[in-house]
Amino acid sequence: MAETKEAAAAASPVxxxxxxxxxxxxxxxxxxxxxxxxxxxxxxxxxSVATELVVVHAKQxxxxxxxxxxxxxxxxxxxxxxxxxRKKADEVIEKVRSLCVANSVEGVVxxxxxxxxxxxxxxxxxHGADILVVGSQGYGAIRRAFLGSxxxxxxxxxxxxxxxxxxxxxxxAEAEECSSRxxxxxxxxxxxxxxxxxxxxxxQHVAAAAGxxxxxxxxxxxxxxxxxxxxxxxxxxxxFVEADLRKRAEDVVDKAKRxxxxxxxxxLIEVIEGEPRYVLxxxxxxHGADLLVVGSHGYGAxxRAFLGSxxxxxxxxAHCSVMIVKENKPKK
Numbered sequence: 001m002a003e004t005k006e007a008a009a010a011a012s013p014v015x016x017x018x019x020x021x022x023x024x025x026x027x028x029x030x031x032x033x034x035x036x037x038x039x040x041x042x043x044x045x046x047x048s049v050a051t052e053l054v055v056v057h058a059k060q061x062x063x064x065x066x067x068x069x070x071x072x073x074x075x076x077x078x079x080x081x082x083x084x085x086r087k088k089a090d091e092v093i094e095k096v097r098s099l100c101v102a103n104s105v106e107g108v109v110x111x112x113x114x115x116x117x118x119x120x121x122x123x124x125x126x127h128g129a130d131i132l133v134v135g136s137q138g139y140g141a142i143r144r145a146f147l148g149s150x151x152x153x154x155x156x157x158x159x160x161x162x163x164x165x166x167x168x169x170x171x172x173a174e175a176e177e178c179s180s181r182x183x184x185x186x187x188x189x190x191x192x193x194x195x196x197x198x199x200x201x202x203x204q205h206v207a208a209a210a211g212x213x214x215x216x217x218x219x220x221x222x223x224x225x226x227x228x229x230x231x232x233x234x235x236x237x238x239x240f241v242e243a244d245l246r247k248r249a250e251d252v253v254d255k256a257k258r259x260x261x262x263x264x265x266x267x268l269i270e271v272i273e274g275e276p277r278y279v280l281x282x283x284x285x286x287h288g289a290d291l292l293v294v295g296s297h298g299y300g301a302x303x304r305a306f307l308g309s310x311x312x313x314x315x316x317x318a319h320c321s322v323m324i325v326k327e328n329k330p331k332k
Contacts, residue, residue: 021051025133026120028057029088032135036165037099039321040133045103048208053107054127055096058119059089117153124158136164136315161325164315183212187293188280189256190218191248194295198325199259202293207263214267216256217283219276220249277313284318293323
């Protein structure tokens with residue numbers, strides 16, 4: 001695997017007990033990728049703790065771009081394709097340098113041969129990343145199924161929290177609004193551990209950001225969505241289920257309040273009846289959110305296909321950056 005580094009010193013695996021936050025961002029020559037880079041640079045520039053930026057560009061091999069059509073033809077074409085890929089990599093590096101210099105941010109830039117999803121996830125492991133930032137292609141569901149998505153792959157396979165930055169138009173509007181008003185962070189919560197990890201992340205980062213506003217949203221399913229009304233005695237069951245859902249909502253609200261108080265963070269807490277994925281995306285629109293924070297269930301591919309995923313849905317439908325928080329795992 002070929003690797004190029006543009007930095008004063010090569011980055012080494014992070015040691016246990018480090019206080020530095022490591023942010024890895026995956027880039028290519030696309031606009032949505034540049035939006036992700038801008039988000040990462042802004043994050044590093046405004047971070048209240050020591051933060052290291054690692055920018056990774058996966059340069060695919062010439063043989064993965066075209067089909068060989070005979071030795072003579074393949075040899076000639078391969079040379080042209082390899083030169084074009086090298087030129088694109090140089091242009092990506094130059095854009096990264098310019099953006100970092102403009103924001104007074106230092107970063108390590110790596111160009112590594114390989115498929116983007118694998119290269120980026122390997123970089124997360126290598127650098128012990130705390131946050132991975134990638135652009136979201138904005139594909140529809142059918143196109144994603146056929147073409148795949150680097151952001152989807154990384155969200156489910158990277159061993160750290162992942163930020164999926166929206167398409168350039170949405171990201172530009174988000175950045176412009178952020179410069180003229182306070183940052184709004186919406187976090188989706190339920191009664192699960194992974195959801196509480198998302199809430200902790202949101203509270204800690206809002207506490208560190210001057211003037212940021214936190215909105216905590218709990219999507220409470222209706223009893224009718226849980227109970228089959230065709231069964232005898234369904235009415236009695238509905239009342240029990242409704243009481244249980246209400247109790248869970250109260251517990252969630254209480255945990256959110258206690259965490260906010262412990263961190264001296266003022267937050268607006270909303271309990272809204274409905275399917276969580278729709279409730280969260282609607283809350284993003286309602287509050288003009290700049291960032292949506294959700295937890296990751298950690299489902300496997302088959303279970304996700306049958307049960308769906310709130311984080312997957314929000315990544316592709318929320319009109320803001322989406323941070324998918326994973327419970328802390330030991331760094332390798």
